[in-house]
Amino acid sequence: MAEAEESPGDPGTASPRPLFAGLSDISISQDIPVEGEITIPMRSRIREFDSSTLNESVRNTIMRDLKAVGKKFMHVLYPRKSNTLLRDWDLWGPLILCVTLALMLQRDSADSEKDGGPQFAEVFVIVWFGAVTITLNSKLLGGNISFFQSLCVLGYCILPLTVAMLICRLVLLADPGPVNFMVRLFVVIVMFAWSIVASTAFLADSQPPNRRALAVYPVFLFYFVISWMILTFTPQ
Amino acid sequence: GGGAPPGGGGEVPPPGSPASGNWAGLDRNRRGATEARAFSGPGGRLTPREFGNAATSLTANPDATTVNIEDPGETPKHQPGSPRGSGREEDDELLGNDDSDKTELLAGQKKSSPFWTFEYYQTFFDVDTYQVFDRIKGSLLPIPGKNFVRLYIRSNPDLYGPFWICATLVFAIAISGNLSNFLIHLGEKTYHYVPEFRKVSIAATIIYAYAWLVPLALWGFLMWRNSKVMNIVSYSFLEIVCVYGYSLFIYIPTAILWIIPQKAVRWILVMIALGISGSLLAMTFWPAVREDNRRVALATIVTIVLLHMLLSVGCLAYFFDAPEMDHLPTTTATPNQTVAAAKSS
DSSP states (O other), X not given: OOBOOOOTTOTTOOSOOBTTGGGGGOOHHHHSOOOOOOOOTTHHHHHHHHHHTTSSOHHHHHHHHHHHHHHHHHHHHXXXXXXXXXXXXXXXXXXXXXXXXXXXXXXXXXXXXXXXXXXXXXXXXXXXXXXXXXXXXXXXXTOOOOHHHHHHHHHHTTHHHHHHHHHHHHHHTSOOSHHHHHHHXXXXXXXXXXXXXXXXXXXXXXXXXXXXXHHHHHHHHHHHHHHHHHHTOOOO | OOOOOTTOSSXXXXXXXXXXXXXXXXXXXXXXSOOOEEEEOGXXXXXXXXXXXXXXXXXXXXXXXXXXOXXXXXXXXXXXXXXXXXXXXXXXXXXXXXXXXXXXXHHHHHSOSOTTSHHHHXXXXXOOHHHHHXXXXXXXXXXXXXXXXXXXXXXXXXXXXXXXHHHHHHHHHHHHHHHHHHHHTTTOTTOOOOOOTHHHHHHHXXXXXXXXXXHHHHHHHHHXXXXXXXXXXXXXHHHXXXXXXXXXXXXXXXXXXXXXXXXXXXXXXXXXXXXXXXXXXXXXXXXXXXXXXXXXHHHHXXXXXXXXXXXXXXXXXXXXXXXXXXOOOSSOOOHXXXXXHXXXX
């Protein structure tokens, strides 16, 4: 129980009085009026916000999301230090890119050879589980980036490699040979470096400085494996 | 009125004695009486600070409460003046008595979160870049006098090294195997290049099973032997996983060099890699089984090295095709020509 300090003017008082001693004497219902009116300002505007995205046409919704995805593609292709990827993360872009890559990389289902290129599911699993593992790794090392932000960045930075896959597919339509291979090798190397630079630009700042290399190395390994899959793609 | 002592009666213990409530761990100084060593430091990094002799603190304040704890199993050979510089000196510092007690206390202070929280697993990744590089360097250069676990890991076993070294090794083996097969069969018309993606999952299963199940078995075995024979040195499961993980690092450059399609080169590489990592493992685990029955100790070390050799030779045989000394002819030979060639040779 709280005890009141002995006032210096009363040296003779032996026992201190408890605080709020006289509070029980107050009768609330009579002495303190508790009634009034409560009004919520801007009541009508809240209703407007609720229905604004719900009632719009589907085309508007899709275009808005596509524009957000496109804006992030631009940020990946021209990596600057900006927070757009981190702040408004979304997983549409990574999904589109992953599905495109897996569709282009999968081998023929009528393939009779046992060992060939990866299946669709294998590419999908490698991309998503690789991204999850890298995110877990960077969080365990003490990075202060959220789970989905990291997935978003890693997924979007596959864009240069998807472009490389498209170019390789086109180059493979020409006749095969060492020149063909050299061109593909050059394109894949350039795009691999681009991916690494883009993802490092977004991810490196979130790591403590004495562990940056530890967090960046798995990203390097991840994009290297994807580049290898793109480079060794052979049409049947 | 003020002025009452905070302890409430009795004398105030001097700051140097253990009863001041700021100590953990046993002393390593063999003077017959144990001293208290207090540990302090921010964020789990503990450094020892000596507070002085038990004898001096006793003489300074004879009424102070002190606690005397004898080291269990302290053998008479650890007297002052015992010859230093012998191989036993490491075991003095590796003693299961105080050092493992200390590390157990340290481990208790560090890993205090329950295992279902994220922070518990963060303690296994509490390494900086330079520490990982140091451990890798230590695994590449096993020096007979230095124990890998004591030097690099004893304070802080991590899971970052083992996990990512294994991941890199999986892809190194799969990619190098693919490249090597491509280069060997380069001129052949009948060869159609395939990426052989299935081998990645096989390599992953093999490497991760080796890096986690063998340490588990070894740890179980060492615990069982420890219950029968009092071993001086004992390792925790994480430390064994750590040693195995870092010992696999040498195989990454070895796998890349295995692309060279020469049998002699490949076997020399196998010998070198096995020599380095095998000796690292043997030197790490020899102190843990030395006290045991001679045969059991030798059998354990031999088994460890044999399993390591099995892994490397198995990977070489499975992922890398044998380089043929003479390539198949690029044009398909007609039966007449082969018969003529056979007759003339």
